[in-house]
Amino acid sequence: xxxxxxxxxxxxxxxxxxxxxxxxxxxxxxxxxxxxxxxxxxxxxxxxxxxxxxxxxxxxxxxxxxxxxxxxxxxxxxxxxxxxxxxxxxxxxxxxxxxxxxxxxxxxxxxxxxxxxxxxxxxxxxxxxxxxxxxxxxxxxxxxxxxxxxxxxxxxxxxxxxxxxxxxxxxxxxxxxxxxxxxxxxxxxxxxxxxxxxxxxxxxxxxxx
Amino acid sequence: xxxxxxxxxxxxxxxxxxxxxxxxxxxxxxxxxxxxxxxxxxxxxxxxxxxxxxxxxxxxxxxxxxxxxxxxxxxxxxxxxxxxxxxxxxxxxxxxxxxxxxxxxxxxxxxxxxxxxxxxxxxxxxxxxxxxxxxxxxxxxxxxxxxxxxxxxxxxxxxxxxxxxxxxxxxxxxxxxxxxxxxxxxxxxxxxxxxxxxxxxxxxxxxxxxxxxxxxxxxxxxxxxxxxxxxxxxxxxxxxxxxxxxxxxxxxxxxxxxxxxxxxxxxxxxxxxxxxxxxxxxxxxxxxxxxxxxxxxxxxxxxxxxxxxxxxxxxxxxxxxxxxxxxxxxxxxxxxxxxxxxxxxxxxxxxxxxxxxxxxxxxxxxxxxxxxxxxxxxxxxxxxxxxxxxxxxxxxxxxxxxxxxxxxxxxxxxxxxxxxxxxxxxxxxxxxxxxxxxxxxxxxxxxxxxxxxxxxxxxxxxxxxxxxxxxxxxxxxxxxxxxxxxxxxxxxxxxxxxxxxxxxxxxxx
Numbered sequence: 001x002x003x004x005x006x007x008x009x010x011x012x013x014x015x016x017x018x019x020x021x022x023x024x025x026x027x028x029x030x031x032x033x034x035x036x037x038x039x040x041x042x043x044x045x046x047x048x049x050x051x052x053x054x055x056x057x058x059x060x061x062x063x064x065x066x067x068x069x070x071x072x073x074x075x076x077x078x079x080x081x082x083x084x085x086x087x088x089x090x091x092x093x094x095x096x097x098x099x100x101x102x103x104x105x106x107x108x109x110x111x112x113x114x115x116x117x118x119x120x121x122x123x124x125x126x127x128x129x130x131x132x133x134x135x136x137x138x139x140x141x142x143x144x145x146x147x148x149x150x151x152x153x154x155x156x157x158x159x160x161x162x163x164x165x166x167x168x169x170x171x172x173x174x175x176x177x178x179x180x181x182x183x184x185x186x187x188x189x190x191x192x193x194x195x196x197x198x199x200x201x202x203x204x205x206x207x208x209x
Numbered sequence: 210x211x212x213x214x215x216x217x218x219x220x221x222x223x224x225x226x227x228x229x230x231x232x233x234x235x236x237x238x239x240x241x242x243x244x245x246x247x248x249x250x251x252x253x254x255x256x257x258x259x260x261x262x263x264x265x266x267x268x269x270x271x272x273x274x275x276x277x278x279x280x281x282x283x284x285x286x287x288x289x290x291x292x293x294x295x296x297x298x299x300x301x302x303x304x305x306x307x308x309x310x311x312x313x314x315x316x317x318x319x320x321x322x323x324x325x326x327x328x329x330x331x332x333x334x335x336x337x338x339x340x341x342x343x344x345x346x347x348x349x350x351x352x353x354x355x356x357x358x359x360x361x362x363x364x365x366x367x368x369x370x371x372x373x374x375x376x377x378x379x380x381x382x383x384x385x386x387x388x389x390x391x392x393x394x395x396x397x398x399x400x401x402x403x404x405x406x407x408x409x410x411x412x413x414x415x416x417x418x419x420x421x422x423x424x425x426x427x428x429x430x431x432x433x434x435x436x437x438x439x440x441x442x443x444x445x446x447x448x449x450x451x452x453x454x455x456x457x458x459x460x461x462x463x464x465x466x467x468x469x470x471x472x473x474x475x476x477x478x479x480x481x482x483x484x485x486x487x488x489x490x491x492x493x494x495x496x497x498x499x500x501x502x503x504x505x506x507x508x509x510x511x512x513x514x515x516x517x518x519x520x521x522x523x524x525x526x527x528x529x530x531x532x533x534x535x536x537x538x539x540x541x542x543x544x545x546x547x548x549x550x551x552x553x554x555x556x557x558x559x560x561x562x563x564x565x566x567x568x569x570x571x572x573x574x575x576x577x578x579x580x581x582x583x584x585x586x587x588x589x590x591x592x593x594x595x596x597x598x599x600x601x602x603x604x605x606x607x608x609x610x611x612x613x614x615x616x617x618x619x620x621x622x623x624x625x626x627x628x629x630x631x632x633x634x635x636x637x638x639x640x641x642x643x644x645x646x647x648x649x650x651x652x653x654x655x656x657x658x659x660x661x662x663x664x665x666x667x668x669x670x671x672x673x674x675x676x677x678x679x680x681x682x683x684x685x686x687x688x689x690x691x692x693x694x695x696x697x698x699x700x701x702x703x704x705x706x707x708x709x710x711x712x713x714x715x716x717x718x
Contacts, residue, residue: 052401
């Protein structure tokens with residue numbers, strides 16, 4: 001099994017949608033660079049740029065589990081959770097590097113607490129992946145990324161409008177609710193990771209062709 | 210079954226009649242319009258837009274909108290709809306590539322340029338629907354009983370034109386970048402640069418007008434002729450940019466061929482440039498002079514009406530609101546003593562327009578006797594603020610004198626100001642800057658604020674807890690002493706029949 005997994009690295013790496021990830025990463029870097037080059041933006045703009053960059057990361061990662069060959073690979077001996085984990089492991093180092101670059105591009109005096117913003121970005125990324133995994137589990141589609149990206153964008157737009165004040169996620173560092181909101185971000189990250197893990201199994205339905 | 214044409218087969222029939230052009234385009238546009246209207250991003254963004262707009266419009270401007278401000282308030286929502294349309298139009302224009310049917314289309318009578326034109330024409334129903342929503346929102350504001358002023362059609366056009374612009378941008382994007390990831394990523398850039406906070410700010414001249422929506426607004430509405438927003442030029446600019454993007458998309462799809470598309474692009478470019486240059490000229494000298502006149506010497510610009518012996522002078526658009534002001538003046542006077550009750554007041558509307566639309570400049574207190582200032586906003590907290598100014602002038606003689614009151618007369622002023630309200634304690638809380646009914650606080654007014662000491666607050670609170678008619682009778686009986694300079698808070702409390710402050714207080718504490 002372990003040997004098979006090692007042999008899988010190369011084919012799985014070939015199916016990871018690097019172009020979508022690269023485009024999303026480029027836009028994220030552009031956002032952070034815009035803050036660096038802007039003429040004395042307030043810290044709230046820097047935070048907004050980092051959150052938008054995290055969102056672009058999420059949009060890119062929504063395509064991570066897109067697999068045109070999913071129906072063919074349903075029968076292979078390596079189970080789907082292993083293959084999804086392999087994909088995640090393959091993109092994790094470049095994504096971490098990218099996020100570090102985004103953080104470093106924002107001038108230090110404008111940068112919000114890095115650990116907390118990283119937690120937000122991680123939660124958004126996990127949300128995107130979990131959404132894709134749920135879509136794969138519940139539907140027959142091979143490329144759920146586009147719909148998941150649309151849903152993520154919609155959630156990012158309407159979440160701040162619809163979430164009641166006591167569950168708010170998007171606060172400024174000076175706000176007394178910053179710490180509590182990051183507890184919620186951590187909860188969201190854990191919950192989405194659990195959902196992803198639970199939905200990674202191969203959907204085997206009775207009567208499926 | 211994935212191709213558009215196989216499902217509907219409009220093109221073969223058109224081709225059979227030998228009219229591969231306009232009829233085929235129209236048929237494809239109808240089909241794409243139906244799909245666009247029912248696509249998930251469009252349905253979702255319209256649902257959020259309509260719910261949000263209805264929620265906001267129910268209580269916007271406290272029920273007293275100035276329509277020259279209400280027209281620009283219709284511009285924000287379509288930014289969201291535009292994003293949904295951008296995504297949906299991009300996905301629709303990429304559908305053939307995504308499903309591998311693009312090569313098949315090469316055999317059909319409609320060339321790529323015309324197919325793109327059909328995608329662009331399919332935007333029109335969504336644009337029309339936005340226009341209907343904008344019109345409904347504005348009509349709702351205009352039908353509110355407290356509405357004054359005039360809307361501008363050019364400002365109302367901005368919303369639908371924004372949707373057209375973004376939809377055309379989506380189609381162009383699909384022709385430039387054949388990836389479904391381009392549109393969501395562009396959406397994030399659009400949100401960051403155009404919608405969330407980083408858009409145009411204070412400076413309304415020059416490049417700020419290159420943004421689709423420029424919402425300059427301060428606290429108080431301006432008369433229509435002092436707005437100085439190049440709304441018509443901006444609408445022309447937006448239309449020009451939208452058409453530019455549309456013709457560019459057609460030209461990209463047709464690989465640069467097509468005389469009419471090139472001519473259209475030239476015309477659209479001319480429109481965008483004309484609008485873009487004309488809108489960024491900044492405030493004209495005449496406008497600045499008119500703002501100066503209206504701020505420094507409003508009496509030359511205003512019309513006056515008389516109600517119950519008092520005179521109400523306002524800019525033309527606000528004259529219908531004189532009855533609302535007269536109602537407040539009448540209720541305050543009904544609580545006052547005889548000398549004040551019959552004294553004619555002059556209520557003058559004043560604005561500070563010299564620093565532009567988005568400044569929140571204060572208006573200095575009037576030093577003229579028996580003159581009260583009223584602003585251009587009304588409803589909500591503006592009512593008790595005006596009421597405080599009226600009471601201050603009735604007791605102290607002028608607004609400037611009222612702002613400097615620090616003796617027991619302040620008790621009478623505040624009791625007059627809020628005593629007539631249905632919920633006097635709640636009103637007292639709202640009209641004080643710190644939303645409290647205890648301790649010293651600043652009281653808001655249309656011009657300079659008044660100030661209450663902790664002792665005066667205690668006495669006013671006790672007065673408001675007592676029977677209104679009983680206090681009013683005592684106030685009338687002792688009016689002269691209550692309004693004479695130097696009366697102490699303790700004495701005022703004694704005259705009005707409530708316990709005085711625990712310790713002697715003054716404004717210096």
